[in-house]
Amino acid sequence: MKNYDIIFFDIDDTLFDFTKSEQEAFSKVFDKYNLLNSLKLYEKSYQEISKVLWRDVESGKVSLVELGPERFRRLFLEHELEIDAVVFNQDYLGFLGEQTHLVQGAEKVIRGLSHKRLAVITNGYTDVQTSRIHHSPLEGTFEHIIISESTGFQKPQTGIFDYAFNKLQITEKANVLIVGDSLTSDIQGGMNYGIDTCWFNSQHKENNTTLTPTYEINKLESLLEIIK
Template sequence: MSKYKHILLDLDETLLDFHASEKSCFIALMKSLEITNEQELYEFFSPINKSLWKLLERKLIDKPTLFQTRFSKLLDHAASKEYITNPSGIPSVMEVNNMYFKLMSQSGIPIEGAHDFLHRLQSVDGIDLSAITNGNTITAKGRFASSNLNSRIKRLYISDEVGFDKPDIRFFDYVMKDIGDSNPDNYLVVGDSLTSDIQGANNCGMPCCLFSRTGILPDGYELLRIDQTALDYESIYNIVTNA
């Protein structure tokens, strides 16, 4: 039996392939808006989107600002390049964002091996599985369901519903209260993000595992407590079962 009772698994880039969904949905969005050069624009959009999420984690912006800014910058850039075929047909920035939400909510792409990994974890006596995410409620629930991960995982904690974003300690306090176990030592946080998952585990005193499929440790890793690192699902499984 594992010493961990509750495994908190990050959703994007730990269980779901966020980048695959982001790219396919972005390209579909551009086509529906009659905006050309989709690949070039995706390479412009994706780093902006990532940087804005990092600002959110640091509480420097809120989600409405994130959603407004990413597509405002994108549409301004597309207009400057004259990639917008029908400028009069472009809806408001937030309408564009909502179109993107709808596409993303239907695009839950599991990372290869995720279902088998979760199936094996389910068989470990004495543990339960939860997913944690800073994603938008509509997209997170939709992607979770369309990926069929909801057949494997007991609970999904979404920052919009919790009221706080990872790495805020209040996010993790909410999770512990909802699960009904206030001992942080009984939890293991598994995720790919230093700034949300690992920082959050540090903030609340939970053990943590950094999931890095590339094997490359992100900048700043030496500033945080990282109890375990894993390259693949087999490594995570072994960490849980050998604890």
């Protein structure tokens, strides 16, 4: 155990169940456009498209603003659907902002660490992420909610960590831990910045990268055993 004073949490698939949230939002927006009949087909295509685009966002090839409508533009082009991708994306994000499904143990862990300085550092859209937290049991538990769209930087870029450290007026990196599910975003970002990292690997995935997290956990509650 180590005496960390400040813990940064990722949001999607770390504290919030993004898969479930995305599926519900996806279902609602396609229902709005009367396209539920082929939902499974669209979902499969969308996942493949989205995965590529999010990697491009992390590497700086595509901006977050571009990603939103571009994923649906590619989807509609593939399935020959004549729908305005910009408007559709706005509708989708609106439904996504309503989803507050927490990962098992998330509320217990956050309450159990209430004596620490807790903050969020997440890639994503400001309105969506703040809405999800605001309407969840985690509302009011974070000192700051730092979102890539608001900062102009994405994890793993060091700029978003500079922003976070400045916001929280942190001067000592040794007392800071970042917890997240993504090796290429959360863990890479934390390692780049010189802070300890905790990989939340709930799916027991193989680490096929050269990255070595400080800690690896499969259940979120295990974090309480790490933090003194």
